[in-house]
Amino acid sequence: MTSLDLLFRRDVPLIDVRAPVEFHKGAFPSACNLPILSDAEREAVGISYKEEGPEAAAKLGHALVSGDVKETRIQCWATFIEANPESQLYCFRGGQRSQIACAWLRDAGIEVPRIEGGYKKMRHHLIRVFDQLPPLVIVGGKTGTGKTVFLEPLGNAVDLEGIANHRGSAFGKKIAPQPSQIDFENRVAIQFLKFCDAPHVLLEDEGRLIGRIHVPLPLQSKMKASPMILIEETVEIRTQNIYEEYIEQQWQEYQAEHGPEAPARYADYLLGAVDAIKKRLGGVAHSEIRQLMQEALQSGDANKHRAWISRLLIDYYDPMYNYQLSQKEGRIRFRGTADEAQHWYAENSEELLT
Incomplete structure (x- = not known):
């Protein structure tokens, strides 16, 4: 039995930091959508990435989520983790969004496990279940x-x-x-x-x-x-x-x-x-x-x-x-x-x- 099997079987509380538009397309029953970027912010960062490259996109993301906005999002994650100490966190591929979220939480004195491979890996894991069905x-x-x-x-x-x-x-x-x-x-x-x-x-x-x-x-x-x-x-x-x-x-x-x-x-x-x-x-x-x-x-x-x-x-x-x-x-x-x-x-x- 894999770690993902156990995670799903135990209904481990999950923090999904993807944007709401991604979450609404598909998510997991025990997940709570607490995005690091709003839909509009994600769209702006995506446009910047295509037109100006990854460094400019990352810089824009940090500018959009700073000050009070950043503190509010960290507080949302912290409140969820306090209520659900077994929480784990992920983004779409286990990339920058979840890495940054965990780093910000760490700076606030809070450690939370990050799911490697993110939503994409978890989704593929569940799809494979249908190829290994029980009697x-x-x-x-x-x-x-x-x-x-x-x-x-x-x-x-x-x-x-x-x-x-x-x-x-x-x-x-x-x-x-x-x-x-x-x-x-x-x-x-x-x-x-x-x-x-x-x-x-x-x-x-x-x-x-x-x-x-x-x-x-x-x-x-x-x-x-x-x-x-x-x-x-x-x-x-x-x-x-x-x-x-x-x-x-x-x-x-x-x-x-x-x-x-x-x-x-x-x-x-x-x-x-x-x-x-x-x-x-x-x-x-x-x-x-x-x-x-x-x-x-x-x-x-x-x-x-x-x-x-x-x-x-x-x-x-x-x-x-x-x-x-x-x-x-x-x-x-x-x-x-x-x-x-x-x-x-x-x-x-x-x-x-x-």
């Missing part, structure tokens, strides 16, 4: 069977939808935005590092996309070749599961976030989702389901919500999943209800991969 067990099942709930209590499961902040369906969009593609990959890789001692890791069956997030290709390939536990439930149970998650829970989230605007925004979310699959539903089915949805939204009647949910499952989700499942039959090790699957997994988890 996987996939939990599949039609929409609403409770796959996520099945995985929640297990200590060796990676919640791809949770990390992607999307439920993975046409209606899966959440109020908060999805992370960047790089952030998603970094977080998933770190989860796999944390489970490197487990005999296998469980994942919910996913397609190549979770919302706008791409599942990394090596992970897709591994998932497609891994054994599966298939959860099966009646349409009635699945309808109720979806009602609780997408109607009751989601409505509460919209109320908390949007207040008086919640009804209109929530209606836009549901109607927009069904409109997005109009072509695949077909014009007649789309029109009928949309009408049921509008009646449910206007009345607030739980049974009317269940009516459109049930219709959507039968007309749209189930035929699509039945086709997908026909290509996975040979990988299924167990099929049954969520409760039956829990009991079976508890008794057979060690033999799953034999």
